[in-house]
Amino acid sequence: MQRTLLLALALSGLSYNAIAQKARPANTHSVDERVNQLLAQMTLEEKVGQLNQYTSDRLATGPLTENSSKYEDIKTGKVGSMLNVRGAKDTRMVQELAMRSRLKIPLLFGLDVIHGYRVTFPIPLAEASSWDMKAIETSARVAAAESAAAGIHWTFAPMVDIARDPRWGRVMEGAGEDTYLGSMIAKARVKGFQGKQLGDLDAVMACVKHFAAYGAAIGGRDYNSVEMGDRTLWETYLPPFKAALDAGAATFMNSFNDLNGIPATGNSYLQRDILKGKWGFTGFVVSDWSSIKEMIPHGFAKDPAQAAEIAIKAGSDMDMEGRAYITSLVKLVNDKKVDVAIIDDAVRRILRKKFELGLFDDPYRFSNEAREKKELNSYANRAKARDVAKRSIVLLKNDGQLLPLSKNTKTIAVIGPLGRSNIDMMGFWSVKWDNDKLVSVYEGLENKLGKNTKLLYAKGCGITDTSKAGFAEAVATAKQADVVIMAVGEAYDMSGEAKSKANIHIPGVQEELVKAVQATGKPVVVLTMSGRPMIFNWIADNAKAILHTWWLGSEAGNAIADVLFGDYDPAGKLTMSFPRSEGQIPVYYNHKSTGRPSPTDLAGSYRSGYLDMPNSPRYAFGYGLSYTTFELSDLKLDKKAFVDTDSITVTCNLKNTGKYAGEEVVQLYLQDVVASVTRPVQELKGFEKVSLKPGESKTIKFVINKEMLSFYDQQMKWTAEPGEFKLMIGNSSDHITLRTNFELTDRSANQ
């Protein structure tokens, strides 16, 4: 059938086959009108079907058979969406079943495309370290193009939960601890996934998650309760969600946790009052996996029917694999416990997206095997993954300029359990593919170096080993080398969902392995790898060079080699503090001062601190070194005071004073000195990533306005209060080199 005809038919607002049969000419009805026309034809059972999402059995238990009850439900219009069906062939096959239902309403196919589809990009926390919005958007763009070509309509990303607790395994999925940066990254990811517009063949719907406050699980234990004051919720945890919404995010996912006693899934304040009310969100909310039914063990609902009633009334539109809606909603409406208008609203929200994606035009438009073959794992996509990967690496230490290494080094030993690992490079939440498409550190070095360099390898120990049996071989190997590269850290599946840890030290005897190898006197470069901030105090104190390389995806080894040999000067900056000890957690840069701040960072003289260690983390938010050096100077403000309708222009100079071309992230922090509620000691309010050649300078400009000084006052009113503010500019939250004060003056005082 002609595409134009299909399009014209789709515009009539009827389901694909129904319209095809009637072959009506194009009409000018809006999406809402078309949705309403379709809704008018639906039975209550069909409406509830649209709110039901199942997972594919294929991923869980092997091939799905025609007899699967899920297949039967699709054919009878009882399913609106499937998750975990992927690939052009499979999505087409399952969509065909939906086309056998009475109204032939197409299914939505959703999948966790968190950091790449076929080509794996760095985990989101790593990408955040790039502070490079273009790179982050590119990563999401490639993921969208690949997954859309494989029949996926909808990714369950971005996760925008602020995270201050590295024990929580899901910190790897987010952007770290800062609200401002997290909001910028949320926007970039939504833009990347959704491209120019929904309906384009390289765009997938974003799903902003987990609404809300999931990142603050008590004790860092996944799925745990959250207790949080309204000010922290509104100032710290909600803004990235709002930013994602403003960027046009099509859908939201609610969360497993209860917030101040009310599970997010059954939380009207979050979903109805804030999201759909105050913020005017017109897309739909999907529950998290079975989170509707999980309100029973929460002790919030007595059975699935009550859970369904609470959830739908609270604004959860779609039930992910929970079977609470499909089993209970029809009866709840017939028993007059749930108004059908609530169901209609949820159905409308879902149908609208199916129209916007063009699925009523052609339900198979994303399931195109030829396009899939061309798009997946292309050279261009891998090149982009390598570029984003090298931007995500953070140089933690480089004493005596040990790095970059010379490509003429005669013998290099790669030592450590992660040195030859492929699988760990992908990180958690990747769409699993063949191992051989993931470049290990060793392979990256092989690819980079010529025949004149000899590469040696010794494992030394396993990731969680307690035995030192392999140390002797590792030491002997190191002795034969001119330089040793050690790859140590966690396994890829030690972070992610349900991967909380009470001990976040580098596991097993790996730190002792580094000690033993370093005792040979050979120059040692340590690559630390993990999906969370990790603790490695001995290495931090004693190693000469440390690169934190997270999980960098398909091109990990190549990107690491680019950095090790100076083809790229590392510029990553941490977006989450690395503690010295689990006992400091939560440790984050934008904390309050207290009435007894410690000038020495220690507890002495009845000051707020610990007797046994400093307050400060091992590595602070915003920290990261470079092979070159930068100098900030010439801080200028166009005025020292302003009224709130005006702004202040701040300029300073950044110069590359070293030998290498490199990039620096200039970070602007502000503090409200005295306010009607206590304010953080510093808050990131702006940054610029600048690329400079040796000797080159650039003027950096920031404009300070009222919005940047605002907060929720005692009445929870968003306001900026007149008074004095501190302005701090540096290249890390703990390395401020330019400081001054300015004033916001009271307008009424001037009148």
Ligand code: NOJ
């Ligand atoms: C549970 C996770 O919390 C959520 O983030 C994910 O999208 C769903 N499972 C689907 O896999």
